[in-house]
Amino acid sequence: MSGDEGSAVSAPADPPRGASGRLLTFTLAFQSGWPHVQSSLGRFRLSATSAKRPFGGLPVSDEVRRVLDTPGPERTEEQRAALLAWFRPLAPSLDAARDRLRAIRAELDEMKVLTTPVLKERAGFERPSTLLRNRGSFMSPGERVYAAVPAALGSLPGDQPPNRLGLARWLVSPDNPLTARVTVNRCWETLFGRGLVATVEDFGTQGERPSHPELLDWLAVELVEKGWSQKALLREIVTSATYRQASTVAPALRERDPDNRLLARGSRFRVEAEMVRDVALAASGLLSPKIGGPSVYPLQPEGIWNVPYSSLKWETSTGEDLHRRSLYTFLRRSSPYPGLSTFDAPSREQCTARRVRTNTPLQALATLNDPVFVEAARALAGRMMAEGGVDTASRITRGHRLCTARRPGEAELAALVAFSEREQARFEREPESLRALLGEDAGRPDAAPRAALTMVANVLLSLDATLTRE
Amino acid sequence: MNERDPDWLRSVTRRHFFRQSGFGIGSLALLGLLDERAFAGAPAGPPAAPDPRAARPPHFAPKAKSVIYLFMAGAPSQLDLLDPKPTLRRHDGQPIPEELVKGERFAFIKGTPRLLGSPYSFERVGQAGVEVSELLPHFKTIVDKAAVVRSVHTTQFNHAPAQIFMNTGHQIVGRPSMGAWLTYGLGSENRDLPGFCVLISGENNPDGGKSCWGSGFLPTAYQGVELRNAGDPVLFLTDPPGVSQAARRDSLDVLRALNERRLEETGDPEIQTRIDAYELAYRMQSSVPELADIAREPASVHQAYGTEPGKVSFANNCLLARRLVERGVRFVQLYHRGWDHHGTSKGDDIVNRLPKLCREVDQAAAALVKDLEERGLLEETLVVWGGEFGRTPMNEGRNNSKFLGRDHHPRCFTIWMAGGGIRPGTIVGATDELGYNPVADPVDVNDLHATILHLLGLDHTKLTYRYQGRDFRLTDVAGNVVTKLLA
Numbered sequence: 001m002s003g004d005e006g007s008a009v010s011a012p013a014d015p016p017r018g019a020s021g022r023l024l025t026f027t028l029a030f031q032s033g034w035p036h037v038q039s040s041l042g043r044f045r046l047s048a049t050s051a052k053r054p055f056g057g058l059p060v061s062d063e064v065r066r067v068l069d070t071p072g073p074e075r076t077e078e079q080r081a082a083l084l085a086w087f088r089p090l091a092p093s094l095d096a097a098r099d100r101l102r103a104i105r106a107e108l109d110e111m112k113v114l115t116t117p118v119l120k121e122r123a124g125f126e127r128p129s130t131l132l133r134n135r136g137s138f139m140s141p142g143e144r145v146y147a148a149v150p151a152a153l154g155s156l157p158g159d160q161p162p163n164r165l166g167l168a169r170w171l172v173s174p175d176n177p178l179t180a181r182v183t184v185n186r187c188w189e190t191l192f193g194r195g196l197v198a199t200v201e202d203f204g205t206q207g208e209r210p211s212h213p214e215l216l217d218w219l220a221v222e223l224v225e226k227g228w229s230q231k232a233l234l235r236e237i238v239t240s241a242t243y244r245q246a247s248t249v250a251p252a253l254r255e256r257d258p259d260n261r262l263l264a265r266g267s268r269f270r271v272e273a274e275m276v277r278d279v280a281l282a283a284s285g286l287l288s289p290k291i292g293g294p295s296v297y298p299l300q301p302e303g304i305w306n307v308p309y310s311s312l313k314w315e316t317s318t319g320e321d322l323h324r325r326s327l328y329t330f331l332r333r334s335s336p337y338p339g340l341s342t343f344d345a346p347s348r349e350q351c352t353a354r355r356v357r358t359n360t361p362l363q364a365l366a367t368l369n370d371p372v373f374v375e376a377a378r379a380l381a382g383r384m385m386a387e388g389g390v391d392t393a394s395r396i397t398r399g400h401r402l403c404t405a406r407r408p409g410e411a412e413l414a415a416l417v418a419f420s421e422r423e424q425a426r427f428e429r430e431p432e433s434l435r436a437l438l439g440e441d442a443g444r445p446d447a448a449p450r451a452a453l454t455m456v457a458n459v460l461l462s463l464d465a466t467l468t469r470e
Numbered sequence: 471m472n473e474r475d476p477d478w479l480r481s482v483t484r485r486h487f488f489r490q491s492g493f494g495i496g497s498l499a500l501l502g503l504l505d506e507r508a509f510a511g512a513p514a515g516p517p518a519a520p521d522p523r524a525a526r527p528p529h530f531a532p533k534a535k536s537v538i539y540l541f542m543a544g545a546p547s548q549l550d551l552l553d554p555k556p557t558l559r560r561h562d563g564q565p566i567p568e569e570l571v572k573g574e575r576f577a578f579i580k581g582t583p584r585l586l587g588s589p590y591s592f593e594r595v596g597q598a599g600v601e602v603s604e605l606l607p608h609f610k611t612i613v614d615k616a617a618v619v620r621s622v623h624t625t626q627f628n629h630a631p632a633q634i635f636m637n638t639g640h641q642i643v644g645r646p647s648m649g650a651w652l653t654y655g656l657g658s659e660n661r662d663l664p665g666f667c668v669l670i671s672g673e674n675n676p677d678g679g680k681s682c683w684g685s686g687f688l689p690t691a692y693q694g695v696e697l698r699n700a701g702d703p704v705l706f707l708t709d710p711p712g713v714s715q716a717a718r719r720d721s722l723d724v725l726r727a728l729n730e731r732r733l734e735e736t737g738d739p740e741i742q743t744r745i746d747a748y749e750l751a752y753r754m755q756s757s758v759p760e761l762a763d764i765a766r767e768p769a770s771v772h773q774a775y776g777t778e779p780g781k782v783s784f785a786n787n788c789l790l791a792r793r794l795v796e797r798g799v800r801f802v803q804l805y806h807r808g809w810d811h812h813g814t815s816k817g818d819d820i821v822n823r824l825p826k827l828c829r830e831v832d833q834a835a836a837a838l839v840k841d842l843e844e845r846g847l848l849e850e851t852l853v854v855w856g857g858e859f860g861r862t863p864m865n866e867g868r869n870n871s872k873f874l875g876r877d878h879h880p881r882c883f884t885i886w887m888a889g890g891g892i893r894p895g896t897i898v899g900a901t902d903e904l905g906y907n908p909v910a911d912p913v914d915v916n917d918l919h920a921t922i923l924h925l926l927g928l929d930h931t932k933l934t935y936r937y938q939g940r941d942f943r944l945t946d947v948a949g950n951v952v953t954k955l956l957a
Contacts, residue, residue: 206939248736268738301705303698308674308807333643334679338705344690349644349681350937356689358522359743362664362704364751368718369706412728419724426717437712451712458710459721462748464729464741 007060024048061086121163152204153178172228178203180220184233185210188219189354191237193269193469194261201353211261247470268470270357273343274326277372280461283402284379286323295330296321298339299372305335342366367462377461378438381453385446392449393417396456403466416456424452522691523665525657532927533891533957534852535659536795537652538802540788540835543633543676544809545857546827547876548884549905550588550820551603553620557903558863559587566864570906576862577627577878578812583864585904586874589821597895605828608836609886614895615839615848616888617955621899621908624859624915627878629810632858633678638686639919639944643678646686646935647694648919649801651944652926654685654692655933659798661750662757664695664704667794669787671699672807672830683803687937694803697790699782703762707755715755722752761797764789774837785834792841795851806831809857812866813875820874839888848889852925856885863905882908885918891925893957916949924951 016022030040060068064086067079075083088094132142147163149156149170157173160166171179182203189195196216199207210216219233226232237243247266260267271279277298281287297317305314312332316322329337336347342362346352367373380399388398396416400408408416427434427448434451435442441450460466549555565582576583592601596613609616626632631641638645646654649666658665668683676682683694697703709718726745733741764786765779772778776785784806791802808827813819835855842848860883861876868875882901888894899911920930923944930949934941943949 202939204939206936247738249738251737254737268736268740270740301701303700306675307679308677334681336680341690341693342705346687346690347644347681347684349684350687352687358689358691359740359747360522360691361661361747361750361754362695362706364744364748365704365706365754368748368751369708369710371710374710408728409731412731415724415727419720422720423717426714427712430712430714433712433714435712437710455713455717455721458713459725459728462725463732464744465732467744468740470736 127162172224174224177217177220180223180228181216184219184223185216187230187233188237191234191243192263192267194259194267199354212263266470268468270343270359270467271469272355273340273345274329276343276367276467277326277339279403279466280367280373280376281323281325283399283461283466284376284457285383286376286379287325288320288323290320290324293328296324296328297330298322298324298326298337299375300337300339304338305332307334339366339370339372364462367467368458373461374458377454377457378441380457380461381450384453384457385450392420392453395453396420399453399457399460403460403463406465416459419459420449420452420456423455424448427451522689523653523658523661525659526655528656528927529929529932530927532925533850534889534925535850536798536800536802537649537852537854537890537922537926538791538795538838539649539804540831540838540853540855541633541636541676541682541803541805542809542831542855542857543672543805543807544629544811545632545859545861545878545883546809547811547820547824547861548620548882549586549861549863549876550590550824551606551828552600552618552884552886553882553901553905554588554592554601554603555863555901555903555905558585558905561585562587566904570904575627578868579862579864579866579877583862583867583877585863586865586876589874598897600897605825606832608832612836612839612888615843616886616894617892617896617898618884618886619898619913619952619955620884620901621882621910621912622856622860622885622914622918623882623908623912624880627859627880629677629858629878630679632878632880633676633682635915636858637678637682638684639916639946643681643684644686645942646688646692646944647681647683648922648944649683649694649803650685650688650692651933652801652923652928654688654935655923655928656800656926658800662753663761663794663797663799665800666692666694667799667802668694668696669790669802669804670696670807671782671784671787672805674807676805676807682805687942688935694801697758697762704754704758707758709755718752718755722748757797761793762790764793771841774841776833776837783834784831785837788834788838792838792845792847795842795847796845811861811875812868812877813873814866814868814871815873818873818875820876842889850890852890852892852922853888854885854922855887857883859883881906882912887955891957892955896954898952898954911952911954913952914948916945917952919944920949921952921955924956 016024026046028041028044064083067075067083070079089098127146129144129146132145134140134142147167149167154170154176156162156166156170157175160169170176181197182200185195185197185203186200189200196212197203197208197210201207219236222236223229223233242263243266245263245266247268249260249265253264257264270276278287297314299316299322300314305312317324326340329340331337331340331348333347333349336345341347342360343366344355344358346355380402383402384395384399388395393413396413397407400406400412400416407413427437431442434447437451437454438447441447444450549558563584563586565584568582571582588603590603590605592603593610594601595610598613598618600613600618602610602613624632624635626635626641634643635641637647637649639648649668653665666683670676680696683696685691685693695704698705702708709715713721725748729741729745729748732738733745763779764777767777767789771789775789777783777789778786784804787804787806791804794802806827808823808830811818811820811824811827816822835853839848839853842851842853860879860881862879864876866875866877882905899913900909901907902909923930923933930943930945930951934943936942
């Protein structure tokens with residue numbers, strides 16, 4: 001440390017005898033574990049004494065020495081406090097208390113309490129700044145700049161400090177319409193599949209203009225006036241006549257507004273990647289409702305995590321964690337979870353506020369054959385049998401409702417029942433297929449209808465109506 | 471409306487697309503070709519958003535339709551293979567001139583390293599008199615079909631960032647890879663197979679990981695699909711246990727009937743796309759295993775490539791690559807990891823290990839070029855062979871190792887390209903007499919990308935995607951087409 005004062009007193013275990021006239025040689029080694037840290041002494045003095053107890057054996061700084069040199073009554077309040085602070089850790093009368101403190105600290109260390117580092121602004125520190133780099137070159141520094149709000153978005157309120165608190169207050173200030181507009185637009189996009197401003201990530205000059213500007217502003221004001229309650233906002237939107245429209249459409253209307261920008265009908269869109277799996281888990285009754293906690297490792301094909309310089313292994317979760325909502329899936333940017341990236345979830349190497357939806361054969365293969373979906377189909381079959389009465393038609397109706405929230409039409413039901421019967425006959429003919437599909441459940445007396453319903457469930461989980469929010 | 475805009479993908483109907491892209495309504499024959507799924511009974515009404523993989527017209531007449539990129543991950547030594555330096559041999563073991571390495575940072579070399587002459591002999595072959603190492607006897611036989619580029623340089627000297635840079639034009643992960651850009655720009659001619667396929671062999675996966683073939687901010691439908699060596703070649707290709715092919719067909723017919731019913735009720739063209747996707751998936755279940763089954767190729771082909779069905783090898787992947795482009799796949803990328811010859815041990819030196827790697831790739835790479843030519847595919851298939859950077863003209867000598875090896879060298883390295891509009895039998899660029907710096911026609915990574923896009927009929931300054939408020943390109947703000955490479 002630079003500029004610190006210090007002293008050390010050491011008494012040799014085996015003091016030299018007959019000291020008078022003898023030469024004592026001291027070797028000082030200046031060592032530090034950090035090669036770049038200056039650790040030599042600036043100025044120092046060596047003294048030797050033959051006293052039995054050299055100055056109490058206590059290190060005394062110049063400051064403390066000055067206090068000690070001051071007669072008791074003349075010491076100031078501060079000096080007294082400094083003296084106490086110096087003496088307290090040394091006082092023999094406090095030995096017992098110090099021992100206890102040490103023991104408790106050791107116990108605390110033993111407990112290995114998890115702590116979370118929290119970013120905190122350094123009080124009284126110089127305002128953070130950086131240099132503009134001309135033409136982006138780090139070799140050519142320009143003007144010094146300080147944190148501020150982008151000029152196009154106004155400025156921080158005059159009475160606010162230019163720090164995180166000021167920014168937070170600016171964000172939610174009633175005079176700032178941007179935050180609320182962007183927030184309600186994202187909420188709208190989640191519910192309708194497309195924002196009132198289609199470019200949810202960009203409200204600037206490069207973004208699209210809102211389709212319904214007055215509505216956007218009205219919702220934004222509502223959000224602020226209702227205390228930023230997302231729940232109130234969601235309720236407002238989903239109970240509206242616009243949201244509750246059917247998504248079926250007359251050809252003439254479709255011709256006039258193919259993208260449904262004017263919302264003369266309900267919207268239809270495939271649910272997001274995470275929800276594709278969640279829908280299957282929910283319909284089959286496997287979904288765990290647990291909230292929070294560390295990320296989990298659902299079923300994933302072998303070899304996905306085979307990456308150089310890494311011995312990390314995908315250890316598939318067990319129990320409830322196998323079936324948590326997909327947003328709890330452990331994400332590794334260099335090896336994305338295929339079940340998510342196949343359905344357009346970005347790798348998170350870049351911030352992607354809006355996902356483009358695609359409709360591909362790899363997605364079809366996933367809902368048909370991914371073990372996650374096959375397991376869900378087996379569970380859904382079990383649920384159809386447990387909750388759908390005793391005949392095939394009512395069981396299938398139950399399954400259809402669980403997947404699409406509506407009863408199948410007559411023709412749909414007939415097609416599914418006929419398929420179930422064909423499959424049941426097949427499984428009765430092919431016991432090895434039955435065992436392969438059901439595993440240990442193949443021994444149950446109701447195995448053949450169960451396997452047939454598993455095949456029905458496999459179809460139900462792949463239905464457009466199941467994958468689509470309509 | 472900008473047809474490269476993300477919104478275009480989301481919202482423009484196929485009808486708009488054909489109208490806007492200048493096809494006109496008269497091109498019904500072409501529409502039928504692209505839209506092979508058209509079948510009786512589909513209800514009338516505007517069709518769905520275009521299939522992201524449907525073929526799209528290029529900016530101008532292309533020379534190549536497909537690319538096979540043989541990525542030599544780990545970085546082969548150009549000085550022992552395709553860029554010989556007699557001066558190095560004359561001064562072998564002498565310290566390199568100080569002024570060359572002053573202030574230079576290396577991955578491993580410390581102090582003043584010593585020059586290392588190649589232990590291999592070179593022969594001048596072909597019309598351009600390309601000097602080719604004795605380690606690449608098969609390349610000598612195709613040298614007149616290839617252009618050798620000796621002046622490629624990069625900015626990155628560690629494997630992962632250099633591979634990411636080589637593939638995405640940026641050293642930090644997150645940009646789309648060139649295969650993703652190409653399938654975004656052109657779609658693919660085969661919709662039963664992914665438009666961008668990745669095949670991996672060698673010591674392990676490339677250092678850059680899956681970001682090397684990622685789609686970055688482009689829709690994930692454009693990312694490379696790894697054809698896996700073990701298990702299903704494409705994920706989830708195999709039906710669940712106990713589900714026969716007949717049962718799968720039966721279930722898909724039921725699924726289709728129900729989806730068609732919903733299509734009638736809602737009129738949502740997206741349902742038609744989904745019906746097609748499930749039918750394509752069904753076709754992939756037979757087309758992909760058929761594709762991956764190289765055992766049925768005649769013995770003469772196996773002999774030429776050095777393939778052994780059932781093994782994981784670069785040769786097998788070369789043959790697979792040919793089968794993929796034959797079927798119209800747009801971009802096939804092979805990774806073969808193992809070229810990182812530092813000389814720290816017998817296992818990674820240029821005397822023992824380098825010849826082994828050359829044996830692993832030389833025959834198959836040459837056979838691929840010849841095979842493509844014999845089938846009339848070389849004209850429209852661009853083949854690229856190269857690593858992520860070069861190797862130093864100096865021996866690395868890490869910890870006084872007695873094995874010979876070379877450190878990473880981003881300043882210059884050699885790649886070769888063939889077919890697809892490349893001027894055959896030519897050398898582009900040159901390096902100084904020590905092989906330290908390019909001295910003629912330097913080609914940077916962006917130039918290489920610009921050239922590849924150009925050969926595919928795409929203007930690299932116009933193939934853009936709007937993200938975070940600006941248009942991005944594979945070449946970002948750089949890149950010049952290397953005209954000397956063009957036929």
